[in-house]
Amino acid sequence: QKEVEQNSGPLSVPEGAIASLNCTYSDRVSQSFFWYRQYSGKSPELIMSIYSNGDKEDGRFTAQLNKASQYVSLLIRDSQPSDSATYLCAVNDYKLSFGAGTTVTVRA
């Protein structure tokens, strides 16, 4: 079983809609979780970090963490064409373990 799994894409959403990205992880003792955005041909960019159960909001992004269910998600509200990218979920257990990524396309 892979350490970090993300919902398979690609995910296509209309402009202005909510994009919902999901991620599960296998290690119960994991403490820190991150979402990175990677545009084609570019390196990953950190967009959210979350350490405690519940929601964390930053602009149009909301990360949700449920440690009991070993689940972390990312919501992108009011999706824009510039949000079209691959989103990577990562768990830090003294190293970052990444999911395979979910490619999001926001159609105008």
Add this chain to the structure above:
Amino acid sequence: KAGVTQTPRYLIKTRGQQVTLSCSPISGHRSVSWYQQTPGQGLQFLFEYFSETQRNKGNFPGRFSGRQFSNSRSEMNVSTLELGDSALYLCASSQESGTLSEQYFGPGTRLTVT
């Protein structure tokens, strides 16, 4: 504040050769981690250096090695290159080592082995 820088940005090498990649972390960051990204395997952890010491190592053969200097700059070396080493090599820096640290990536070095 300047971001993470990596040199060179692109490299073409021949099988059997060796290569050295360089990474300069964000000013004040003391931890540098290296990752390999390929279409088939995704992003995989190579190793982490903190205060000139290797803290963690991923599941890569001994041909992959690294080091960190007193100014926190880091180098990664791959010896006896194989075709499968073609990948984007990314370094990431963080202020401290540990599970709570946020890591920021550099632009990467695209290595092609022919």
